[in-house]
Amino acid sequence: MxxxxxxxxxxxxxxxxxxxxxxxxxxxxxxxxxxxxxxxxxxxxxxxxxxxxxxxxxxxxxxxxxxxxxxxxxxxxxxxxxxxxxxxxxxxxxxxxxxxxxxxxxxxxxxxxxxxxxxxxxxxxxxxxxxxxxxxxxxxxxxxxxxxxxxxxxxxxxxxxxxxxxxxxxxxxxxxxxxxxxxxxxxxxxxxxxxxxxxxxxxxxxxxxxxxxxxxxxxxxxxxxxxxxxxxxxxxxxxxSDKVQNIVLIPYVSMHGSTEKMVRMLTGLLMERGINVRPFNLTGSDSGLLAMELVDAATVVFGTPTVLFGPHPDMVSTAYLANLVKPKTRYATVIGSFGWGGKTVDTIKSLIPHIKAELLPPVYLKGAPGEKTLEELTTLADIIAEKHAQDPNITK
The missing domain is CATH 3.60.15.10 (Ribonuclease Z/Hydroxyacylglutathione hydrolase-like)
Structure with a gap:
């Protein structure tokens, strides 16, 4: 040296x-x-x-x-x-x-x-x-x-x-x-x-x-x-600063494809509404890159299936880490699917108390996504777009 x-x-x-x-x-x-x-x-x-x-x-x-x-x-x-x-x-x-x-x-x-x-x-x-x-x-x-x-x-x-x-x-x-x-x-x-x-x-x-x-x-x-x-x-x-950008970050993991289909649906709907979307597949991912995305994202959508009674372990780890770094995210919600039951949405909410974000209505369904799911995701996309448009802390 x-x-x-x-x-x-x-x-x-x-x-x-x-x-x-x-x-x-x-x-x-x-x-x-x-x-x-x-x-x-x-x-x-x-x-x-x-x-x-x-x-x-x-x-x-x-x-x-x-x-x-x-x-x-x-x-x-x-x-x-x-x-x-x-x-x-x-x-x-x-x-x-x-x-x-x-x-x-x-x-x-x-x-x-x-x-x-x-x-x-x-x-x-x-x-x-x-x-x-x-x-x-x-x-x-x-x-x-x-x-x-x-x-x-x-x-x-x-x-x-x-x-x-x-x-x-x-x-x-x-x-x-x-x-x-x-x-x-x-x-x-x-x-x-x-x-x-x-x-x-x-x-x-x-x-x-x-x-x-x-x-x-x-x-x-x-x-x-x-x-x-x-x-x-x-x-x-x-x-x-308290300023965030017109970005929706979607960290997700999918087991049999249902949650991934929902992520792709929501991504398209948000893009149609002029929102910058960042789907982030957690499988084999770099946690540092996810942390970087959290710096600017106005909204975070946690996408996860249910494993037995709760969220996928990769999502548990991600939600826990996101809570530790305390991003200035303004809005958060959960999407995904389950087979026969569980408390995934409640568990995710309990893991992010330090993310002082407004919690938007989740879209969580039994089985594979269909027309009803598309309707619910469309409503969620509309809510996010309206929130982003009206929030003075979001840089357009």
């Missing part, structure tokens, strides 16, 4: 994980990821901002050597999750005079996750600064930007914001700065949808504070850096 200069006295020394394809045994990583770490050298002190995943400790130490780093006085931990803090025990051993700077909640987590001794930790509060000599670091607490202990670090002299996971993207790339906006937008949106969307309201408040700061570079903990901060700030402003 290589050490790269961001600006004078500020270096990128993290590592790239080209081959990782799953994060937390949950999140697909189609293009790998990176664990970004930064070194800031002042005339008096040297600070390390975040570390890397413990599986890359050897490469990380190699980068410190390449950066000619013979001392570390301060280790800034913006966030305690192990992909950023996992190498801390080794760094503390190699640099016995170094102190960790983090929030009080982060201190508790570092003790629980990594058994970090409390005497190596300095608890900071928002607005506190660390003078490195000619350059300084300011700490700003931003709880519930992903975890409750999160903070960001700002270097006013270099106009660099180090926000850890905020504004990141799971993207293994050899480019230090974003050089492909289209590709980065997809991966950053995917990252937002999977990780940041549950904390949309908190992030929206913090965006106001960040937008007033004098920032030339945003250096997140995953993916490329942004040397044009308004680009990613504008994206987040849109994603965290």
């Amino acid at each position: 290589v050490v790269r200069t961001i600006t004078e006295d500020v270096y990128s020394i993290g590592v790239i994980d080209w081959d990782r394809r799953l994060f937390d045994n949950l999140i697909p990583l189609p293009e790998g990821t990176s664990y970004n770490s930064y070194l800031v050298k002042g005339s008096l002190k040297t600070a390390l901002i975040d570390t890397v995943d413990p599986s890359f400790e050897e490469e990380f130490i190699g980068n410190l050597v390449k950066a000619r780093c013979d001392r570390i006085d301060a280790i800034i931990v913006n966030h305690a999750e192990q992909d950023h803090s996992g190498a801390l025990p080794l760094i503390l051993e190699l640099f016995p005079s170094a102190s960790i700077y983090c929030t009080e909640k982060c201190s508790d987590l570092l003790s629980a996750l990594l058994d970090i001794p409390s005497d190596r930790i300095k608890i900071i509060k928002s607005g506190e600064k660390l003078d490195l000599g000619g350059v300084s670091l300011e700490f700003i607490e931003m709880p519930w930007v992903h975890w409750p202990e999160t903070m960001v670090t700002y270097c006013p002299e270099k106009k660099i914001l180090f926000p850890c996971d905020l504004f990141g993207a799971h993207h293994a790339t050899s480019s230090l700065f974003m050089d492909d906006p289209c590709r980065t937008e997809i991966l950053a949106k995917r990252y937002y949808a999977e990780i940041m969307m549950p904390f949309r309201n908190s992030i929206r408040e913090y965006l106001e504070k960040i937008s007033k700061m004098d920032i030339s570079i945003i250096a997140p903990s995953h993916g490329p850096l942004y040397d044009s901060p308004p680009w990613i700030l504008d994206k987040y402003s849109d994603w965290t």
Whole structure:
């Protein structure tokens, strides 16, 4: 790996994980990821901002050597999750005079996750600064930007914001700065949808504070850096807003074809009414792509057959995950078929309490769809079209 200069006295020394394809045994990583770490050298002190995943400790130490780093006085931990803090025990051993700077909640987590001794930790509060000599670091607490202990670090002299996971993207790339906006937008949106969307309201408040700061570079903990901060700030402003688009997302699974036929019927009916429709077959699907679709969809229609007494297990998982990420969806309903009974519709509703959407009348039938089903789906399409037309939060 290589050490790269961001600006004078500020270096990128993290590592790239080209081959990782799953994060937390949950999140697909189609293009790998990176664990970004930064070194800031002042005339008096040297600070390390975040570390890397413990599986890359050897490469990380190699980068410190390449950066000619013979001392570390301060280790800034913006966030305690192990992909950023996992190498801390080794760094503390190699640099016995170094102190960790983090929030009080982060201190508790570092003790629980990594058994970090409390005497190596300095608890900071928002607005506190660390003078490195000619350059300084300011700490700003931003709880519930992903975890409750999160903070960001700002270097006013270099106009660099180090926000850890905020504004990141799971993207293994050899480019230090974003050089492909289209590709980065997809991966950053995917990252937002999977990780940041549950904390949309908190992030929206913090965006106001960040937008007033004098920032030339945003250096997140995953993916490329942004040397044009308004680009990613504008994206987040849109994603965290209450605005949705004229889109109906239909995640579905079908066993014997009945539910799939209903999905195709509803898709056509909605298209005839000028609505953008996204049928999403859950069989073998990528949950990250589904999460991305949830960012903008005004309406979500869950399509599932009944298995014994309830929804198909794939739909149970999907509804549960959708509930976790808390999309700003305005309307939701259920369509599908059953053989002899069950409580599928009630079960789906019970799985999505955090989706603060208006629940529209379901279309759930016994057996295969026929003319009566088409009539009921036509009524549902009319209701959705009317809701979309009248809702001021839906961008037409």
